[in-house]
Amino acid sequence: MFSIEQFIAQLPKAELHLHLEGCIAPDTLWKLAERHRTPLFQQGRGAADQLYQYADFSGFLQAFKTICQHLQTPDDYELVTQETLRQLAQQNVRYAEIIVSAGVMLWKGENVRHNFEGILSGYARARQETGIRVQWIFDAARQFGPEAAWTVAREAVALKEKGVVAFGIGGDERQLAASSFREVFDDARNNGLRLTAHAGETAGPESIWDALHEFHAERIGHGLTAIQDTSLVNHLAKEQIPLEVCLSSNLRTGVLADLSSHPLRRFLDKKLIISLNTDDPALFGTDLNREYLLAHQNFGLNSEELRNLAKASFQAAFLPSAEKSAYLASF
Numbered sequence: 443m444f445s446i447e448q449f450i451a452q453l454p455k456a457e458l459h460l461h462l463e464g465c466i467a468p469d470t471l472w473k474l475a476e477r478h479r480t481p482l483f484q485q486g487r488g489a490a491d492q493l494y495q496y497a498d499f500s501g502f503l504q505a506f507k508t509i510c511q512h513l514q515t516p517d518d519y520e521l522v523t524q525e526t527l528r529q530l531a532q533q534n535v536r537y538a539e540i541i542v543s544a545g546v547m548l549w550k551g552e553n554v555r556h557n558f559e560g561i562l563s564g565y566a567r568a569r570q571e572t573g574i575r576v577q578w579i580f581d582a583a584r585q586f587g588p589e590a591a592w593t594v595a596r597e598a599v600a601l602k603e604k605g606v607v608a609f610g611i612g613g614d615e616r617q618l619a620a621s622s623f624r625e626v627f628d629d630a631r632n633n634g635l636r637l638t639a640h641a642g643e644t645a646g647p648e649s650i651w652d653a654l655h656e657f658h659a660e661r662i663g664h665g666l667t668a669i670q671d672t673s674l675v676n677h678l679a680k681e682q683i684p685l686e687v688c689l690s691s692n693l694r695t696g697v698l699a700d701l702s703s704h705p706l707r708r709f710l711d712k713k714l715i716i717s718l719n720t721d722d723p724a725l726f727g728t729d730l731n732r733e734y735l736l737a738h739q740n741f742g743l744n745s746e747e748l749r750n751l752a753k754a755s756f757q758a759a760f761l762p763s764a765e766k767s768a769y770l771a772s773f
């Protein structure tokens with residue numbers, strides 16, 4: 443007889459909302475600190491661990507920023523990509539769409555294409571070892587404005603043939619009107635990229651409507667506050683627009699006081715397409731198997747429902763339908 447943990451571990455899974463920078467564990471951060479002799483290195487190994495023990499949202503942002511500052515060369519990106527993909531493969535994640543903060547690379551004055559070469563060589567090694575398949579999402583940050591988002595979208599289009607499948611946006615939802623990014627999303631779509639957006643995480647349902655109307659987003663990152671608007675929930679169900687749910691993330695960033703207030707069960711009752719994801723697993727002290735376990739423990743999802751979530755993670759992927767079918771056939 444399988445335990446629920448064993449059941450979850452053997453499920454084939456896809457990760458669709460995962461930031462590369464948020465996958466970097468303290469040990470790896472320390473390797474980078476040693477490599478570049480950063481201020482963190484001067485503070486000693488304990489400081490790397492401490493960074494992950496933040497108490498509030500600003501502490502989380504500080505940790506994310508410090509991690510990003512330690513990624514300085516294509517070799518750094520190669521290292522973190524290879525390590526991330528090994529961890530995913532250990533959880534039987536067969537396929538992932540990984541968000542790369544291209545907007546942050548540009549803000550740091552780095553060459554996105556050079557860094558992406560590093561990412562691709564880390565991927566090539568991990569794919570050979572584990573068979574994991576990955577496509578990439580280039581993410582702009584709202585607070586950097588539309589000009590910076592244009593540059594991210596152009597880089598994404600230029601690297602489409604190398605596996606960049608989508609353009610997305612993250613950052614502070616409450617800054618700048620969504621309409622200021624409409625043309626960037628139009629252009630990305632016209633150039634064959636798929637579209638996703640963080641929305642309804644820290645702002646209300648109107649932010650999700652904006653992502654649908656202004657960006658034509660095909661998936662919504664988080665989408666928590668959709669539950670406040672019945673017509674929006676009905677629309678998401680009718681149009682089969684998936685939500686990328688990240689339980690631990692919502693708890694650790696403080697947008698939810700406790701997991702029981704997460705609308706996961708209500709979304710499923712309304713027949714929404716839901717994928718479970720980790721967002722920034724190293725920073726939130728989680729992994730994908732644990733997120734499935736949380737869904738079981740907090741919302742009473744049984745093994746059949748967990749299996750359906752795993753299937754939905756492939757259904758919601760930006761993959762050609764033949765490939766989706768192949769993954770679904772493995773259930």
Ligand SMILES: [Zn+2]
Nearest residue numbers: 461640663721
């Ligand atoms: Zn995210």
